[in-house]
Amino acid sequence: MGKRRRAAERKSVGGRNMKVRPGVLGGAAAAVVCGVGAAAFAFSGGSGSDGGGSSVDEKQVATGPPTAAEVRTTARAFLAAWAEGDAARAAALTDDRAAAAKALTSYRKDGHLTKPRLTPGKRSGADVPFKAAATVSYEGKNKPLSYASELTVVRRKSDGKVLVGWRPSVLHPELKRGDRLVTGEAGDPPIKAVDRGGAELTREKYPSLGTVLDGLREKYGKKAGGKAGVELRVVRAGSDAAKKDASEKDTSGSASTKKKNDADSVPDKTLLTLAPGTPGTLKTTFSGSLQSAAEKATAKRKRASVVVVKPSTGEILAAANSTPGGFNTAFQGSIAPGSTMKVISSSLLLEKKLAGVDKKHPCPKYETYGGWKFQNDDKFEIKGGTFRASFARSCNTAFISQAKKLQDDSLTKQAQEVFGLGRDDWSIGVPTFDGAVPVQSDAQMAASLIGQGAVRMNPLNMASVAATVKSGKFKQPYLVSPDLDDRKLATASRTMSGSTASALRELMHYTAVAGTAVEPMSGLGSDMGAKTGSAEVDGQKKPNGWFTAYRGDLASAAVVQEGGHGGDSAGPVVRAMLLAGG
Incomplete structure (x- = not known):
């Protein structure tokens, strides 16, 4: 490689994806302290770059990942321009000049963040973590802000230039596409x-x-x-x-x-x-004791979420996730519910006289429908058994065998009209996902009956299902009383018959005393019922474990993603809720 080429490499800059690191404390002086490892470098002027990186030989475009020297040079140049308040120059050192310029300008103008001090940490490949410290100044009020972020350096394929891969979270780890930092009078009072x-x-x-x-x-x-x-x-x-x-x-x-x-x-x-x-002051329906129990129960497991509701009223008593501060899977998750969906499917079969609690019902090892071959867990079968036995053992083929007798929209209508799901009309007081049971055909429709295919739920939805069974009527869950803002709660267009509700309670109770839910429900009395579930997910070694149950005037549902069988993973979480509620 010639001198001209090496010089070009020393001047080149580039970028790619970035990762977020936790915030840390720091000062607020107007400077950039750039370094990798123990070394630190102060900048007082520009990088000397024209924003496009180095000139590139028109006949030979550099390829491959950026070198260590290119990563260091690019990171230093970008952070220096940012710290000096030169948004245009900093943006030109990224692979999305327009978006970066807008965000960097907003950082100062809308966020009122001044005197940034940016200190790089130890480089890891193309990733450069850094600490940021700035002063937030607004109408005579000043406070320091410190946090940590990270940038990634990549080589642009079109011309070989090395640039910072632009992502909003480079500026602050909480920022996603379209978000902004804004300082001023809060839009919403505390x-x-x-x-x-x-x-x-x-x-x-x-x-x-x-x-x-x-x-x-x-x-x-x-x-x-x-x-x-x-x-x-x-x-x-x-x-x-x-x-x-x-x-x-x-x-x-x-x-x-x-x-x-x-x-x-x-x-x-x-x-x-x-x-x-x-x-x-805002009064909610939460129970402090149940919420504490929910926090403890989910904290013991990875990727666990749980919700507790009161069947007689629909009030939400607790909701927790094992990753506090992350996505609220308990209310907003959209996950296949596995065999807990069989509660809804059973209500459909019971109403259409395609099943009866103690009527004979097929549960073969395999059942084929729509070109798909379905089987039971461990390929078990029940010879000469009843629907009660099939429900308690969570026999998949017992439901698949009835698919040919149903319309494509039968399950969708049942979920919407009786259980209030999948209509996007719940108004609990905070954002929710209200379940989805889309109309399917052939094998996908059959898969929906056992909670696979395109069916999607979360613990709030499935706690509501158990609550509907217990009370006999859908009552939309809520967290803040509708009396506060006169909002209208969702209602079901029809109520299941008393005989259907009674049959469902009998099936869920039998599952809790003699089926797959025995261990989690042991010793919880007579007024209770449950259903286990597990949902296969592509790319996961273990299925998601589900459990939904009621006891007295409490109903709860939990999911433990990649937890395996629902009775073993999600069951203990729900048990803790039912015990805590008395």
């Missing part, structure tokens, strides 16, 4: 959420409620009577604050007002409070 007994609910005491409390503030901050403070917050793409801002800027009046899908909704998040507001 709230003091309390449980049904009046005790305050905080994310410090109940870590799983972090996103729930953010969502409650977003929806009820103004209604609860509080006064907004001054904050630095992440304004999410599509949030009410973002829509309001877009509407104010759009003089044509064409700002989109389309409702955001609740399953994907993430509330705005406060990162720093410059001036505290006055919180308004």
Whole structure:
């Protein structure tokens, strides 16, 4: 390689994907301290780059991953330009100049973040972690902000240039596409959420409620009577604050007002409070004791989520995830429910007289429908058995054998009309996914009967299913009383017959005392019932474990992703809830 080529490499810059690291504390001086390992370098001027990286030999484009020297040079140049407030130069050192320039400008203009100090850590391949410390300044109020992030350096295929792979989270780990950092008077006043007994609910005491409390503030901050403070917050793409801002800027009046899908909704998040507001008190249906039990039960397992509801009213008593602060799978998850779906499928077969609790019912090792060959766990069969036995053993073929007698939309209608699922009309007080049972045909329709195929649920949905069986009627779960905002709760268009509800309770009770749910339900009395489930997922070594049950006026459901059999993984989580509720 010649001198000209080596010189070009020393000047080249580049980028790719990035990863997020936890925040750390730091100072707020206006400087960049760049280094890899123990070395540190201070920058006082520009990088000397024209933003396009090095000039490239028109006949020979560099290929392959960036070298260690290229990664260091690129990271230093980008961080230096950012720290110096030169958004255009920093953006030119990325693979998405327009998006980076907009975000870097907003960082200073909307976020009011000044005097950034950026300190790289030890490089790992093309990834360069760094610590960021800046001062948030707004109307005479100043506070330091510190956090950690990471950038990744890549080589652009088209011309071989080495650039920072642009992602919004390079600026701050909480940022996703379309999000912004905004400092100013909070759009929503703070709230003091309390449980049904009046005790305050905080994310410090109940870590799983972090996103729930953010969502409650977003929806009820103004209604609860509080006064907004001054904050630095992440304004999410599509949030009410973002829509309001877009509407104010759009003089044509064409700002989109389309409702955001609740399953994907993430509330705005406060990162720093410059001036505290006055919180308004918001009463929820949560039970502090049950929430504590839910936090403990999910913390013992990886990727566990649980919900508890009160069948007689629909009130949500607890909800927790084993990854506090992460995605709220308990309310917003969209996962195949496995054999817990057989509760709904059984109600359909019972109503259509295709099954009876103590009527003979086939449970062969295999059943073929729509070109697919279905089998039971461990290929078991029940010879001369009843539907009661098939339900308690969770026999797949007992349900697949009835698929030919059903219409393509039979299960969809049953889920929507009797159990209130899959209509996207629940309004519990925070964003939810309300289940999905799409119309399917042939093998996919048959798979839906056993909770596979395109059927999707979460613990809130399946806790509601158990609650509907217990009470005999669907009552939409809710977290905040509709009396507060006069919202209308969802209702079912029809109620299952008393005989069907009684048969379902008998099936679930038998499963709890003589079937797959015996161990988790042992010693819980006579007024109870349960259903286990496991759902195969492509790429997973173990299926997702499910469990839904009721006891007295409590209904609960849990999922443990990659947990294996539901009775072994999710069952103990639900058991803990039913015991904690008395």
